[in-house]
Amino acid sequence: MAVYTEVTDDDLARLLALYDIGTPTTFKGIAEGVENSNFLLQTTGGRFILTLYEKRVDARDLPFFLGLLEHLAARGVTCPQPVCTRDGRALAEVAGRPASIVTFLDGVWPRRPTVRHCAEVGEALARLHVAGADFALKRPNALGHRAWAPLFAQSADRADEVQPGLGPEIAAEIAAIEAEWPADLPGGVIHADLFPDNVFFLGERLSGLIDFYFACNDFFAYDVAICLNAWCFEPDFSFNVTKARAMLAAYQRVRPFEAAETAALPLLARGAAMRFLLTRLHDWLRVPPGALVVPKDPLEYFRKLRFHRSVAEASDYGLTETA
């Protein structure tokens, strides 16, 4: 639910003058995404999404994000494509913010993911990992495991406002995860935020992936762990092992896990839950007056974290031996 920046008629006219995509026929703010301002922009030249990058996105990362979209598409991963200005730039400026125009992707994101959706996501994630292997740019994971302790430090003194005892449990958990975090696993470009609202479907077939603004270099299996958290829990927080099995099996048909990845999966899933718990906690404690966005409940990921801590081995996620 996000339109943080107003775009005036003059702003839009000035922007479109840089491009060869005609004149606007529709311009509507989109009530999705929590990091940037997004607009449906239809012109005489086609359908596009205009994104204004708000303060949370570091403008120096934009060449990585936009270059990655082109790299992935050239290797068969369906994702929005940056539209370049007449002088060949993928980045412009609108209302004082970095901005880009990308192609519009057909599809509907699943509000209630099914087993079939989870399988499609597993396959698409593996294809993304394979396709990103030879992408030249690198971007460290700014929200990787080493960032968690400093991020938590910003909220530690107020964590118990959300739930008594939350602060000490998170602190202990961060230390425990850190101590066991794998030194090395197969890695490369990961999406790092492949939640249902970033995956489009036409019917039951996956039609594309969007929102690569957390993409970075990290372990592939950590990206899988993020998806287990994002797709395989039911609204009552129960873990649906059928969905997990479908996701993991589909992933491995494209890119089989190494033994070390399989062994690390429960820990990586704990870490993934911690990462979203921490950013949600941070945002929850800092809702500005008159906020346009209802912050997401951090406790959802606290419950997921506790679930993963109870998992003894990867087979509990439905992970079976690869053929």
Add this chain to the structure above:
Amino acid sequence: MAVYTEVTDDDLARLLALYDIGTPTTFKGIAEGVENSNFLLQTTGGRFILTLYEKRVDARDLPFFLGLLEHLAARGVTCPQPVCTRDGRALAEVAGRPASIVTFLDGVWPRRPTVRHCAEVGEALARLHVAGADFALKRPNALGHRAWAPLFAQSADRADEVQPGLGPEIAAEIAAIEAEWPADLPGGVIHADLFPDNVFFLGERLSGLIDFYFACNDFFAYDVAICLNAWCFEPDFSFNVTKARAMLAAYQRVRPFEAAETAALPLLARGAAMRFLLTRLHDWLRVPPGALVVPKDPLEYFRKLRFHRSVAEASDYGLTETA
């Protein structure tokens, strides 16, 4: 900025099964409108807007609103058209709310209206008034002048929280306006909410009108007065008489004012400012925790109200003798 109700995949599938418009290819919440939940719905059959009517809309009024759209379009006013279900109904139900699907209208609403925009709106408003003349259904103006005192009573004891002295001044002003309100003027179906975000343009030409959910039967000149308030003030609250003149002249080329309408215009403009002041004040004092919508500043309309009180006669709005 409004999506109040979540629509699940099953909700959408059940809804579309009632219609002959194919399967969804895009479904996105739109960050516009403050009364209802609106979604861009693209299907294999075309582009549509799905609206879920939230509690502020009385479901018994929906036949008036939807019938009016059809009536106006048949008379050349470009506005969204209700799409009927296979069994001929313009109304359906989604997630427990009345809902309708209407055709998608191309166009961009002007964030910074120009003199040219104001002229186009004046002409379109007059055409709307003429086209609505033979619409069979009636709907009283639920926010008409008789509603203001009871509406204000709900906020009177807290009005001074917004600005000291606001309460007594509003009370006196309502009494003064009520005492002078015309008993009779030419009337019929009015839009009653024709703000810039409800008027689409392609380039400088008006391409359509949307959001008829305040439409009702009232004085035509009151609708003009609402537009003077909504279109002819600058961001610094100064009144732009060039814009007003362009709007009024264009209106009168289609539907000339009677002498009584001209005489009443300053009072009607005060009343129109009061109407929006009161609803904004009401909403301002009742922002729910975690609100998705930033309420609009009531004092904007308080300043407009004071301006209109200073107006001696309609010629101050740039209204010239009709030919």
